[in-house]
Amino acid sequence: MNFPSKILEKSVEEISQLPGIGKRTALRLALHLLEVPKNQADNLANSISQLVHNIKHCKECNNLSDTEVCIICGNSFRDDKTICVVEDVRDVMAIENTHQYQGKYHVLGGRISPMEGISASDLCIFPLLERIKEKQVVEIIFALSATIEGDTTMFYLYKLMKDLKIKFTTIARGIGVGDELEYTDELTLIRSLQNRVPYSQDLI
Amino acid sequence: MNFPSKILEKSVEEISQLPGIGKRTALRLALHLLEVPKNQADNLANSISQLVHNIKHCKECNNLSDTEVCIICGNSFRDDKTICVVEDVRDVMAIENTHQYQGKYHVLGGRISPMEGISASDLCIFPLLERIKEKQVVEIIFALSATIEGDTTMFYLYKLMKDLKIKFTTIARGIGVGDELEYTDELTLIRSLQNRVPYSQDLI
Known part of the structure; x- marks a missing residue:
């Protein structure tokens, strides 16, 4: 691509490092950011910085968290x-x-x-x-x-x-709710037969 | 979505403002940024800020440019x-x-x-x-x-x-190079007939 601007080229380069985003999509996103109010782009840039610098892993469960111990681990009712x-x-x-x-x-x-x-x-x-x-x-x-x-x-x-x-x-492994039997693969069917459970109205 | 962290939620919110990126993709991108080296995410954030604050429109042709006059307008050979x-x-x-x-x-x-x-x-x-x-x-x-x-x-x-x-x-409007006539729409065919040009080997 023949970029008219190094700044644009650099940002397209960086955006296209993201998974599933090619050069063309990256260019579309960069041009979109130039069209929206500047503070929207600033918010995006800030939230990315915040994300990588301020997020923690909960020291108990290793889940992502804003604090040392995450909301779930900190909940004594659980x-x-x-x-x-x-x-x-x-x-x-x-x-x-x-x-x-x-x-x-x-x-x-x-x-x-x-x-x-x-x-x-x-x-x-x-x-x-x-x-x-x-x-x-x-x-x-x-x-x-x-x-x-x-x-x-x-x-x-x-x-x-x-x-x-x-x-x-x-x-449990078995056929998903809403799935039809004829389209279910063999391994899944075998598992769901092996792990059959007593019939109960609650299961339906 | 039940986010375990406000910071993560905020960044997913911001990323999903981009066109064609839904909440799920935004979450995938945010988690990707947490996996890559921090400086890659910083480069992305910086390049977005740079893009919206430092890019200019060429005062001659209105193209995007790093300088007052873009590379093309500044090229005296053109x-x-x-x-x-x-x-x-x-x-x-x-x-x-x-x-x-x-x-x-x-x-x-x-x-x-x-x-x-x-x-x-x-x-x-x-x-x-x-x-x-x-x-x-x-x-x-x-x-x-x-x-x-x-x-x-x-x-x-x-x-x-x-x-x-x-x-x-x-x-010129006409059939694209590599297109087959039978799949070309009527309007395009009409245009390419109306605007026919003298045959020349250079055109092929």
């Missing part, structure tokens, strides 16, 4: 004897959106994936073990992705903690 | 008796990429579009008229979009300048 282990903050948000879970979380910060060069040592695991002992945790719920990487991570964590006297559960 | 009128900076970049045009430009900053509330007074037209007189321009090339709005803008400008002793041309 059951701290149940810990739901998730990969990242988006998973916490997804479960929180259901308004059904009243326990606490532990955010690993990823999953074991040799393909992406992520090993167990890159994950936040040690603080989880500490917490289990300290808080006399009774149940660990694994809520990881239903992928090989998710399964590997779950297996690794289970092996690490299996001697502790706690209950280990994992979120 | 013919300043031919002015190519375009809608915005992307059009200048597109034509410059062809390396075929040696004249100068005038950037209107949009096109007349009653639907979007853009009238002639929102465009940069007066400096073009001034320049035509000052530089004894001999040809104005209209390189506007082949849409109703583009045509309206071209008609408006032509009416405004038709008494000046200059040649007005517009970029």
